[in-house]
Amino acid sequence: MTRALVVYESVFGDARQIALAIAEGLATRLPVDVVSAREAPAQVPADVRMLVVGGPNHAFGMPRPATREGAVRDHGARIPDTRSGLHEWLDRAQVPRALNAAAFDTRMDRPTLITKLDHAARTEEKLLRGLGADLAAPAEHFFVSGTKGPLVDGEEDRARRWGRALGELVAARPANAHG
Ligand SMILES: Cc1cc2nc3c(=O)[nH]c(=O)nc-3n(C[C@H](O)[C@H](O)[C@H](O)COP(=O)(O)O)c2cc1C
Known part of the structure; x- marks a missing residue:
């Protein structure tokens, strides 16, 4: 049985909440593990088909x-x-061949002109590509209302829906699909 892995970094708990909601959504299609980057295995197990990372x-x-x-x-x-x-985990992680992946970040709910400068998820995607993973979907961004949170209303639901969509996408892909 293939599964999904969600690896997150979170200082105040918001990205963790999003990671757990994404995992709930993914779990409608495949078994999921959620771990903080500190606890994540350097070698991603061979049965992981979908890796979601974010912070x-x-x-x-x-x-x-x-x-x-x-x-x-x-x-x-x-x-x-x-x-x-x-970042440090992605710098040293080893992943299975043809792994599907997706990235997310959390950011302050500010004018688009400012949030456009936020590039955490873009760097995560670059690191995922560097590991040889295939990006299954564009990165998603989730909003917090202050430095220590909380998440803006509805963001947890949006994360759950995104997780479900990622699960459906991966389930529809042949196991050895590239690109
Ligand atoms: C040192 C520091 C720098 C931050 N810089 C930014 C920033 O450049 N852009 C932004 O949108 N939010 C910034 N924030 C707010 C974070 O987005 C917010 O703390 C985070 O999304 C909450 O997620 P967490 O609870 O998982 O840590 C910063 C927060 C800290 C502590």
């Missing part, structure tokens, strides 16, 4: 040690190890 935008990009330290210093975040997260 917050920090300083317009993926979190990195300096921005995590900023979250601790300026926003009272509790981060066990500011040196590791989703």
Whole structure:
């Protein structure tokens, strides 16, 4: 039985909530595991057909040690190890051949002119492609109403629907499909 894996980074819990909602949606089509990047296996198991990754935008990009330290210093975040997260996991992960993948990020609900600068999910996609994964769908962005959340109303439902759509997409693809 093939399955899906959702790997997330989350400082205040919002991206985690989105990851869990995506997993609920995916679970309508295939078994799913959800793990934080800190706990994710460096070698993605061979039976994983769909990998979804996501986390917050920090300083317009993926979190990195300096921005995590900023979250601790300026926003009272509790981060066990500011040196590791989703980017660092994607830098060293090994994935099965012909893996389907998709990326998401969370970002502040601000004018489009500003949110256009947020590129965490774009970097995640670049890292996924670098691993040899096939992007099954364009990245999705989910909105929070403040630095520490909460999610904007309806975003969890939207994440669930996106997860379901990804599950349907992967179920419809032949197991050895490329591109
Ligand atoms: C250090 C730091 C930098 C941030 N920079 C941005 C940013 O450039 N763009 C943005 O939309 N949100 C920014 N935010 C807000 C995050 O988007 C928000 O904290 C995150 O989406 C919440 O997800 P989480 O609860 O999973 O951490 C920043 C937050 C922190 C702590």
